[in-house]
Amino acid sequence: MPGKEKTLKPLPRFKSDEEAERFVDDADLTDYDLSDGRSVRFEFEKKTARINMRMPEGLFRAIKKRAAERGIPYQRFIRETLEKEVTR
Numbered sequence: 001m002p003g004k005e006k007t008l009k010p011l012p013r014f015k016s017d018e019e020a021e022r023f024v025d026d027a028d029l030t031d032y033d034l035s036d037g038r039s040v041r042f043e044f045e046k047k048t049a050r051i052n053m054r055m056p057e058g059l060f061r062a063i064k065k066r067a068a069e070r071g072i073p074y075q076r077f078i079r080e081t082l083e084k085e086v087t088r
Helices: 018-025 059-068 075-086
Strands: none
Touching: 059 075
């Protein structure tokens, strides 16, 4: 019916990745409210170079805190920060 907005269902909670994959395979996602979704970044390039560095303890704590706020390991946070700086 024209003019009538569709009521969206909330996404269910999943107990496993497999359960979520089955849901996505079978569901019509236009029926669900995806507004709480967040962007994710997948890393496919193999990491082969290693570095070892020293830094002030306070900086290291701040890095770990920022990484935790984003829900990622601190090593990834450092790598992403370096990538942003080098590629801009």
